[in-house]
Amino acid sequence: MIRVEGLNKWFRDFNVLKDINITANTGQIYGLVGSNGCGKTTLLKHIIQIYKGDSGSIYYKDTQIKEESPEIEKFYYIQDDLFFPYGYNLDMLFKYESKLYKNMSVEKYEKLLKFFNIDRKAKLTTLSKGQKKQAAFIIAVSAKPEVLLLDEVVDGLDAVVKRKFWNVLINEVMERNVTVIISSHDLKEIDNICDKVGIMHEGRIIKEEKMDILKEEVKRVQFAIEEEYKEIKSDKYQIIKTQKIGSVYFGIIKGDVDIFRKDLNEKYTLLIFDELSMDLEEIFITELGGAGYGKEEFIS
């Protein structure tokens, strides 16, 4: 289990991480999503101890993690902007990293090479962006880490390779109970894979919840009434947004949808009412909208 407690970081006068508290349980895939520049990469770099926080702590299985902690050997970090030692091919990189990671598995490496079909003798700097991501991922999984920190790892991959990625990742979690923290802009991708999600905005975690609960919390509804709709206030639910298209109203409701339906029924003549589930992208936009992000309208 990875736990971040009260992490704060200032880049000079800019408070880039504000009291971050997250928990990724063992065997969980934790999705870190957020607006551009919200601090996702910075948070991952703190977990792997590249950056040092101004306050707060990071724990792995209740042991506080520092740069010199032996637990760091159990972590593997793939950064967004990849680097490979000059002149290395994949075999050379595997050999080099085998000296650093005790659990490096040749068997797994060979299997993954075959699965991803990457040229092991090609200079890594000559590979495409997607191939580099696959190469880094092969090495990371071959190291058999207990914690995988993946920063925008599927960015730039085609749908087929993405699918392969998720297959391997899910397999690792199932087989070895690996804890994965993955940051991504591709919300549709991680929607289907994450157990838990942390939504970041302007250096804060504005929402952290298990995916199923998150999806239960916010719902999209569509309804039609005979009268003109006026907003209903209740402490059992919150109407985040309503929009009328034709004679049908569309709304996003946080809270108890059944009570909202009942209230509608009491106040108006309800003709149609449908409850629809939301995907992560919609939840993300809703949550960030609540935080005032992306509400601006372009006026030409």
Added chain:
Amino acid sequence: MEKKNLFPNNFKTVLLDSIAGKKNWFLISFAILIITVLIMPLLLISEIQEGNIVVGMIEIFILVFINCIIDFSYLHDNRKLGYYLSKPMTSLQRVNITIISNIIFTAVLVGLLFIINLIAGIDTVDINEMYIITIPWLITGIITAAFSSILTGNSIAAAVATVVNFTLPLSFLAILNYLFTIIEDLALGFNANILFNSFVDNYYKVNNLYFLNYFDDGINWTYFFQLAVIMTVLYLIGFKLLKRRKNERTTELVVYDGYKYFISLFLATLVPIGFSLALRTESFIGKMAVFVLLSALAYYIINAILEKSFSPSLKGLKMYIIYLVIFALFIVGGNIATNQYEYYIPEAEEVEYAFIGNSMYHYQQEWDRSRQVYDFNLEDIKEESFKENVDVYTSAKSIDNIIDIHQHILEDQSYYLNQNVIITYVMKDGDNLTRYYNLERAEDYNGDYLNSKAKEILITEEFESRLPYNNKYFNESYITNINFEINDENGYKTHDISDIDIGKLKINLEKDYQNYLQESKYSFEILIRPDANRSPDYYIERRIEEDKEVETAVPEVKPETYYRNYSIFYETAETGNMKYMRYNIQINEDFENTINMLEDYLNIEIK
């Protein structure tokens, strides 16, 4: 449990991997050394000379410097930093591995150069000393490159910082010298050069810091101890810095604010000091105002470069104000500190011995490895060679007269022409008190007092005993070669006078010297500059006339305006403990007896 060791568990494997990564650098470095130090000299001049070995060492410096900067460049690139620091090896362990692999790289190159050295059969003191000095420079240079790379967020900045940090103790000399010039301006009797030399000789031993003292001393246990101490100090600085490094500032020129302000203020101090060497200064206030203006301008520009912004920061402004306050405190403190010593003259009873002379004479009074009057002590006077080489006054009467002269100069710094005087007292308690005065030309100056006091010193046995004709080696039994040299408008002419009667020459010189000392109106000038190559009566009066002429027109250069110098040079053989020496007796055109004798001997007209 946390790993707190300096090296990773798989140290050997990682180190070997790091060295193997230098394979291409080893090959290119070997090629450079073998071609430029071995093959090229053999092809061109059929032998390898000392100079080629020195060139090889310079090449090693450049190769090691480039290697260090490249190896530490992972600290200056976010991608590399992210990759390497995410691996299970601490930053300290990685820095240690890099330092060690570079030391091994350096040792191999120095070893190769040494083998070439052996092949060439060069085994001179100079070459051996080169190794003694440069090996610690290379090792400390590698550690300096390490902590400079930690301090900076950019490889070019790291390279510059390595050079700046390595030469920092030397650069402080320039600042020290400038501060002493301020003391000189503030206080009568204080001279920047003397203060600087005295400070550097006694306190700020920068030569020792750079191992230069081992040129003379050779290697002993202190050499290794000093190397170990310097390496430890530099390493600990790097260690402390690494612990506090803000990796998120990678790609900025300087990662630490403290170092950024330090380097800005340091360079902002050096810039006006550099300008002050080129600018003529007449007013102290003007000098200080120019210093503040130039340092402010330099500070702003350096900060703009380091911050990559032309907007001045409030913190930067605060730092500059603190710097100015410290500078102002130094001026005020320096003024207060020197005020109490400015007019201090010791009592005659407190003085063991004294020296008086102008700066040119003062520089001739070197003894025991360039030690000069400001550094003389009670022990020196006990040495026979000190008495032979240095003109100090030990008699109570002469010391009294020097004190009177000193008192008079404190009250009045005017003279016939612009001149300077250095007075040193070595006190009975071992202290050394040195004062320097600039005397300025004054119209209708009356030098009766100074001249009368000086004449009392000139007629003492102590003064006479050191006149050149009294030198014990000015004797036929020692002299192997003797020449007379004339330097006039026609240039230098040397005449062999090997068969001259030395005894007779000595008598004539004594007569002329005695006459010169007795008759001269300018005894003080003789006292502070006793070489007799110019008669002060002629020299001072002509200078006064020249100065008057300068006021109206630039005088035409005529043959008669040349100074004529006459010198008798003699050499003594190396016998027993006495080394080969060359002595010079300077005379002037007033030395009639000597000149007549030489004219008769050489059968020429001298004057």
